[in-house]
Every structure is written in structure tokens, then in C-alpha cells.
Amino acid sequence: MGAAQQPTYPDASALDLAVDRLRTSPPLVFAGECDDLKSKIADVVRGEAFILQGGDCAETFAGVTADNVRNKLRVLLQMAVVLTYAGSVPVVKLGRIAGQYAKPRSSDFETRDGVTLPAYRGDAVNGYDFTEASRIPDPQRLVDVYNNSAATLNLVRAFTTGGYADLRQVHTWNTDFVRSSPAGRRYEKMAAEIEKALEFMTAIGADPKEFHGVDFYNSHEALVLEYEHALTRIDSRTNAPYDVSAHMVWIGERTRQLSGAHVELLSHIQNPIGVKLGPTTSPDDALALAAKLNPANEAGRLTFITRFGAGKIREGLPPLLEKAKAEGLNVAWICDPMHGNTFEATSGYKTRSFDDVIDEVQGFFDAHRSVGTWPGGLHVELTGDDVTECVGGGEMLSDEDLNQRYESVCDPRLNRVQSLEMAFLVADMLAAGRTRA
Numbered sequence: 001m002g003a004a005q006q007p008t009y010p011d012a013s014a015l016d017l018a019v020d021r022l023r024t025s026p027p028l029v030f031a032g033e034c035d036d037l038k039s040k041i042a043d044v045v046r047g048e049a050f051i052l053q054g055g056d057c058a059e060t061f062a063g064v065t066a067d068n069v070r071n072k073l074r075v076l077l078q079m080a081v082v083l084t085y086a087g088s089v090p091v092v093k094l095g096r097i098a099g100q101y102a103k104p105r106s107s108d109f110e111t112r113d114g115v116t117l118p119a120y121r122g123d124a125v126n127g128y129d130f131t132e133a134s135r136i137p138d139p140q141r142l143v144d145v146y147n148n149s150a151a152t153l154n155l156v157r158a159f160t161t162g163g164y165a166d167l168r169q170v171h172t173w174n175t176d177f178v179r180s181s182p183a184g185r186r187y188e189k190m191a192a193e194i195e196k197a198l199e200f201m202t203a204i205g206a207d208p209k210e211f212h213g214v215d216f217y218n219s220h221e222a223l224v225l226e227y228e229h230a231l232t233r234i235d236s237r238t239n240a241p242y243d244v245s246a247h248m249v250w251i252g253e254r255t256r257q258l259s260g261a262h263v264e265l266l267s268h269i270q271n272p273i274g275v276k277l278g279p280t281t282s283p284d285d286a287l288a289l290a291a292k293l294n295p296a297n298e299a300g301r302l303t304f305i306t307r308f309g310a311g312k313i314r315e316g317l318p319p320l321l322e323k324a325k326a327e328g329l330n331v332a333w334i335c336d337p338m339h340g341n342t343f344e345a346t347s348g349y350k351t352r353s354f355d356d357v358i359d360e361v362q363g364f365f366d367a368h369r370s371v372g373t374w375p376g377g378l379h380v381e382l383t384g385d386d387v388t389e390c391v392g393g394g395e396m397l398s399d400e401d402l403n404q405r406y407e408s409v410c411d412p413r414l415n416r417v418q419s420l421e422m423a424f425l426v427a428d429m430l431a432a433g434r435t436r437a
């Protein structure tokens, strides 16, 4: 069986050149950082922390600007602080960022006005423009992915350690359009309480440097095997292979075949890894994936990202949780409430309803509560901008609003206000679990 969802490059020598370039390029992340993330995910496995993983469905090279990166980071920081404060749980912050450039597709082709061309597979593979030339897979794009990921990560590191993410800035993240929304006002009140608490802590002698930066990690779907393989290095400390293209990588719903090439490649790297599990996953499928990908049952190594859809999660998830619990599986369970809830609006746009997204998260919490397992986190497609891609939410975006600012090149993302609303709703779910426990 060939590897699923791979580009077919017309020019093999150009691919060799790109891969050679990547093989000799410096790592984007360090193995020790991947280990740190793994130990934080181990806290999630033990029910002591919560993961917030979020970002674009598909990053684009054109989207690598200071504003864009800062806006995405800012909404993630705001969501994380809401979950930490209102949900009373430590939050592991993980961007779908600095490498999320390759897309699996349902169909190999796209037809517009009677013209059929190869599907867009992300900036890692081909161009979004609907022309024959742009849709030809170009291996030089893999080198562009590396360079754009390096630039993004550099900025992310500067923002997260250079003062922008200082908890004492909690008010300033609530800027412009978000501030006037109900979620923005709730945030404003919470930020005032946090500021007071920080002043109190400083007054009793806490070191303000403690609040200065945050640990922030990055992740993407490991899809194009040539890229991930070329960026796998032997770590000098441990002599073990790490995929140094990101701290964490995951296997998508379309490439999780047990004997497939993606599972094989990721079984050999030491990074923390994820696997998406859709509604066709049986409890035995999940166990077999865990046995192959985490044979030592190491806590923090494996995260299952469930994406059942709001209508299926309440029935589909509990059998998986029960079996995993009975077998003593050390795994973090996180909820992707996006990919099982996509539909085409009458306007033709791919969209998701905010209510379905929240309903799936509620179903996820209910399933974990009924089985006695820990709802370990969220995996969300979102943006820091004021886009109109998902319907509903407090702004009550409708089908007719979608054309105002639909910018995603793949799946619809929650906008900044919807993301903040989600954080408060999920913090309430976390808090409700605590009072019941």
C-alpha cells in the first residue's frame, strides 16, 4: 500500500534537491523542548492539566506577517488565561502554527464552473490559485515551509519570552473589536481580578519574573512524509530520533491506517505525538494504535484527538474510553469539535455552527464524566482575526454574513470573539466538573 495523501511530484530531481537542503538545515525545535512538552502532557494524562491546541486549518506563506502571528498568539493567550483562571487548571499551550501547511483532501480534484484541476493540498504542496500551473506540486515549497516555519517560530519565541506574554499584560491582550463583545467584557472583569491577585502576590514577595513569559509549543499534522523524514535527526543526548520540524506532530484521520506509512514513521520518533480518531474508530483500533505508537505506555507520548461530530460523540466516545481505561492506557484525550461538524452552507461556503462545536465539547465532557476519565483538552481551528467563517456565536453570524470576511484556504475557523466565548464556556464545563467531583 502506498502512503496515503502524498503529492505526486513531476520532477524527481527537484524533490531530491529540496530534501537534501532540508536534511542539512538546522533543527526548528530542540529535542529537550519536545521532552518538556511530553512531561507536561503527562500531567494531562494524570488529570492535572488541560491542553489548548489551536490555530489555522491551513497556514499560508502570505499569512506569515507580524500582525497575523501576534493576533493568533494573543487569542491563544487570552483563551489559556480564561481556562486557567475560570477553569482552575494549568493549561498546556500548543499552537497549530509554524508548520501547518499540508492538507489531506477528500477529493483529489476540484471543479469550478466546469473546469477540473488537482485539489489544493496546502502551501506545502501546491498553490491555491485555480490555474493548472499553480496546482502542480512543487518540492521547492517544502523548503519554503521550513523557512516560513523558522520565521514564525522566531517571532513566537520573541513574543512568548520577550514580555508580550507577561501575565501583567493580561488587560492589553483584550484589544479592539473583541473588547466590546459580551465575552470581551467578561474577560475585562476577569483581567482586573487577575491584576489584583498579581499585585497582592508581588506585595507578599513573589518574584515578578515568574509572570514574565509562558511555555508555548508548536505542532502540525505530519502529512508530507518527505518533509518530516528529512527533518528527523538523531538527538546527540539520547541517540534517539526526533522530528525537529515541531514539538508535537499528529497523524490525521485520513492517514491513521495501522500499517500505513504515517503510523510507521511516527512510531520511530521520540516526540509527543497525536492521532485523530473519527467516528469509525473501534475500541480495538484505538488499542492497536496505542500498542504500535506507544508500546512502553509512556504517559505524555500519545494524545488521542477525537473528532466525532456533535451527533455522534455521546454514543461513540464512551466505548473507547472504557476500553482504554480497562487496559490501563496512558493517553491524553483531547476534543477536536471542528472536523466532525463541517457542512456546506446554502451560500456554498464550507462552515461550522458554533452551537454544534460547543455541543461536541459538552458531549466530550459528559462522556469523560460518565466513564471517570479526564477530558484533557481542546483542539480548535481558530484565528485571531475578525473573520466570518463559522456561523453562530454571540455575534450571531448567519449564512448571509459568511461572504463578508471568509479568508480560510481550507476549513472554517472560529474568529477571535467566538474563540474567547468558547474559552469561557469550556472553563465553565471544567468548573462544573470540579464542583461535582
Ligand SMILES: O=C[C@H](O)[C@H](O)COP(=O)(O)O
Pocket (backbone or CB within 6 Å): 057, 103, 104, 105, 106, 107, 339, 410, 411
Ligand atoms: O482540514 C482538514 C481537511 O483537510 C479538510 O477537512 C478536508 O476538506 P475537504 O473535504 O474539503 O477536502
Ligand SMILES: C=C(OP(=O)(O)O)C(=O)O
Pocket (backbone or CB within 6 Å): 057, 104, 221, 251, 252, 253, 254, 276, 307, 339, 411
Ligand atoms: C485534516 C484535519 O483533521 P482530520 O484529520 O481530523 O480530518 C485537520 O486537523 O485540519
Ligand SMILES: [Mn+2]
Pocket (backbone or CB within 6 Å): 057, 058, 339, 381, 410, 411
Ligand atoms: Mn481542518
